[in-house]
Amino acid sequence: MRRRLALVLAATAACCSHAAAPPASPTHAAESVLHGVPVPDPYRWLENPADPAVQQWIAAQNAYTEATLAAMPEGKALTARVQQLAITSTTRSGPMLAGGTLFYLQQTPPQAQPVLVAQAWPDGAAKTLVDPNADHGGTAITGYWPSPRGRYLAYGTAEGGSELTTLHVLDVASGKTLSDTLPCAGGGTTPQGVAWDADETGFSYVRFAPPAAGREVVQFNATLVHHALGRAFGADTVVFGKGYSKTAEYVLVNSPATAQAAVLAYDGDGGPAEVFVRRGAAFKRVLDRGANARTAAWVNGRLYVASFDNAPRGKIVAVAGDGTIVPVLAQRDGAIQQIAPLGDGFLVVRSRGPDWWIEQYDERANFVRRVPLPAQGIGIGDIASESGRPDALISYSGWTTPTRWMAYDGTSGTLKTVFAVQPAADYSTVVVQRVEGTSKDGTKIPVTVLSMPGVTPDGARPTILYSYGGFDIPIKPGFIGANLAWLERGGVLAYANIRGGNENGQAWHAQGQKLHKQNVFDDFHAAALALFDTRWTDRKHLGILGGSNGGLLMGTQIVQHPADYRAVVARVGIYDMLRHETEFANGPYNIPEYGSIADPAQFKATLAYSPLQNVKARTAYPAVLMTTGENDPRVAPWQSRKFTAALQNASSSQQPILLLTRMHAGHGIGAPFSQRVGDTAIGLTFFAHELGLPVR
Known part of the structure; x- marks a missing residue:
């Protein structure tokens, strides 16, 4: 030694006097x-x-x-x-709609970290809910999840690049942070996730087992546990995933307006998911890994799943109320990247190599139109939308185009720019x-x-x-x-x-x-x-x-x-x-x-x-x-x-x-x-x- x-x-001494020679x-x-x-x-x-x-x-x-x-x-x-060039105008990311309120992250360079913002959609005033910049950028917001009617917002933070998340809850109207503080809430090896109860009194979330005093968190064997607002962290109970997999990863798919929830459950990273739908307090498996499920969204009360089984570019199936699987949309040109609800129908984001586009379908899965975005040179980001609403907020950027948010009218097919980053x-x-x-x-x-x-x-x-x-x-x-x-x-x-x-x-x-x-x-x-x-x-x-x-x-x-x-x-x-x-x-x-x-x-x-x-x-x-x-x-x-x-x-x-x-x-x-x-x-x-x- x-x-x-x-x-x-x-x-160490040598490197300072002779920079050409490595230590x-x-x-x-x-x-x-x-x-x-x-x-x-x-x-x-x-x-x-x-x-x-x-x-x-x-x-x-x-x-x-x-x-x-x-x-x-x-x-x-x-x-x-x-x-x-880095000092652009204010940037926005991660739009999410719940109960008529739009939530998103906003950063004004050279601000260290984005702040969490809410506004009544589409014309309400923006209100900062969470600003993590007090410690000069060492704390980051890792995710956020609004309750069904937008009354509450759960959000996660992590320190020093570790990604290990602690959840917090705030009252959106008052901006007051509640007493609920939930450590060990995923991050790093497994993604964070929250699924609210329909009555907004609690939620299920991803958690690693809390360690004994003085020990570090072991980032294996994640489960979903249920938390009731105001209840002590130690009283949270496992509702899904006990013994599921040492390398479990859970992607929670929410429908904020109805509080429906599904879990895409992965055994490690890179493979297909099993799909579970919440029925009451329990989660029931509806698709095994043979379906090669990769993404999903709630559309008019049914879970729409992109399945790549015998469909290398993807097809869409729906989980009916009784758990049966119903074909919705056969494989088409372009690989499915994302599904989002729109009115009585849905949107599908597709790609072919470097080309990305969005297609609109009605409630019977009939093709309506291709959303009139640039045909080349852009990538589609987040889509904020809800079933029953004919409008959607579409985020995209391109090689030469910084982030833009477009309000899309699914009835007329028109697009309107509602936010655009101004480059330097x-x-x-x-x-x-x-x-x-x-x-x-x-x-x-x-x-x-x-x-x-x-x-x-x-x-x-x-x-x-x-x-x-x-x-x-x-x-x-x-x-x-x-x-x-x-x-x-x-x-x-x-x-x-x-x-x-x-x-x-x-x-x-x-x-x-x-x-x-x-x-x-x-x-x-x-x-x-x-x-x-x-x-x-x-x-x-x-x-x-x-x-x-x-x-x-x-x-x-x-x-x-x-x-x-x-x-x-x-x-x-x-x-x-x-x-x-x-x-x-x-x-x-x-x-x-x-x-x-x-x-x-x-x-x-x-x-x-x-x-x-x-x-x-x-x-x-x-x-x-x-x-x-x-x-x-x-x-x-x-x-x-x-x-x-x-x-x-x-x-x-x-x-x-x-x-x-x-x-x-x-x-x-x-x-x-x-x-x-x-x-x-x-x-x-x-x-x-x-x-x-x-x-x-």
């Missing part, structure tokens, strides 16, 4: 034997954050990273421009184009390319390519915001629709799961090759970006194609796939997506791509900037520590391998405004320096 600590302390990362003999295969693990010592040597190593790496970034001359101008610059001249890559198995991969007028393919444009590739999460058009700073200087942004997401439906997702995970990595590489083939850029000017599961994507590209990328920014990523499942809480939740290394075939496939185990000595790796958060509940910070150490010791390229650990921060969910802006500025500075972007 003393020798290791001395080495790390020496590295030392000693190796120690350790290994796992899996299915008879020995797997060396020389950086296992970095898994223990309580070890003083690890703490010193983190401090040394932070100092080295900060010194290296500070020496990049592009940083000052880029940071200033990013900060300018003119985005109207940004040019949006598409190219196409071909993956190893012949699958076509759409790539959206953004640039400024006059920036044409010359074979060497500094370019950033982004994607994600997992957990049913699509890459959809979203406002580029402060990234305009990159385009203004002649850079190019590219976004790839690779498998693992659901933008083309569940077959597209399944082809990027478990034993097929390598397809995701091949798809991304195909997108990069498409940028070379169309002469947008070359290997000396291409940077790649991803986070979380997208960080895993970055790790695979570093070890599988080190010569094809000049720079990599990987945020809160997973790199040791063999330890992720067994040595961190969120790992078991990810088995439906990644598979389990307990299975010999899955172990073999995972070992073949796991970034840490595929780092090769004396290899010319690209420049790398990794970031992680001290309190991350989704991906262990040691993932980034171990991969950074391995790359620093192995690389022969002399390119910087950097790690920035944010203290008192997490996975990025609920991060304060300053952190989000800082992450953008740091990433663009790193890319500009490494890719040769001209900075005025």
Whole structure:
């Protein structure tokens, strides 16, 4: 221990005097034997954050990273421009209607965190209900759930990026916070959720078992418990999920006007749900996982479920009052992303690759019209609507369009803008184009390319390519915001629709799961090759970006194609796939997506791509900037520590391998405004320096 600590302390001093040399990362003999295969693990010592040597190593790496970034001359101008572009007009998100009241989050940059607002819809005055900014951004609102008639509002908060939620309840009319304070209410490994009783006297909510005094919450075995307003937290009783699954995740589907409730119950993340409907005080199962249910909504008193069983783009079935399943809408073009009630009918959000749209249907599921939104370049956000009301509030944004809220009249088919964020610059001249890559198995991969007028393919444009590739999460058009700073200087942004997401439906997702995970990595590489083939850029000017599961994507590209990328920014990523499942809480939740290394075939496939185990000595790796958060509940910070150490010791390229650990921060969910802006500025500075972007 003393020798290791001395080495790390020496590295700390060295990094300050010679920024070109990274801090030392000693190796120690350790290994796992899996299915008879020995797997060396020389950086296992970095898994223990309580070890003083690890703490010193983190401090040394932070100092080295900060010194290296500070020496990049592009940083000052880029940071200033990013900060300018981030100061838009007030933004809004998460609209939700209940009893004629609209609830939403509102943030006025550079305010650290959004505040929670209510207003009578559509013309009432806005009233701030909750402002979490008293502690300078360390507290975030994690969710909110109005009671059926909008009398009460339950809302969750979490501290320091941990996502572990505490529920509170307030009286909407008076703004008074009630005495009810409910800790352990989900977050991180399993989503938060609340389902109100019809009489508004209580609700069911997601909860982890409260720990014994002095112990930490164990983020497994979540249940639904019932809370009566005014009752002590300890008296809450389990109403669903006892013994259901160690890795239970519950998505509660509410109908605020009627207090109907359903549960989409998942065994981990990435697989299909079982569907349960509340009957009185109990929840009855109406669909098993064979239905491949992914999303649902209450429409005129019946639960409408998007089922992907024998329908890779999705079909809609309804749960009748007696629990029988009734077909509603057969599979059509476009993958179902969302269902929302409207009048006597409903809306369906669909996608095909990067294209998103909304269709309206009447009560008999007859097609009425396509909602007249832009045909390309936008992604649909939240829809606030209620059965019986012919109007809906539709949120959307696009590559060059910040968030807009549109009032949609389902009777006339007209749209009216009721809220629009005013950006800090003119985005109207940004040019949006598409190219196409071909993956190893012949699958076509759409790539959206953004640039400024006059920036044409010359074979060497500094370019950033982004994607994600997992957990049913699509890459959809979203406002580029402060990234305009990159385009203004002649850079190019590219976004790839690779498998693992659901933008083309569940077959597209399944082809990027478990034993097929390598397809995701091949798809991304195909997108990069498409940028070379169309002469947008070359290997000396291409940077790649991803986070979380997208960080895993970055790790695979570093070890599988080190010569094809000049720079990599990987945020809160997973790199040791063999330890992720067994040595961190969120790992078991990810088995439906990644598979389990307990299975010999899955172990073999995972070992073949796991970034840490595929780092090769004396290899010319690209420049790398990794970031992680001290309190991350989704991906262990040691993932980034171990991969950074391995790359620093192995690389022969002399390119910087950097790690920035944010203290008192997490996975990025609920991060304060300053952190989000800082992450953008740091990433663009790193890319500009490494890719040769001209900075005025």
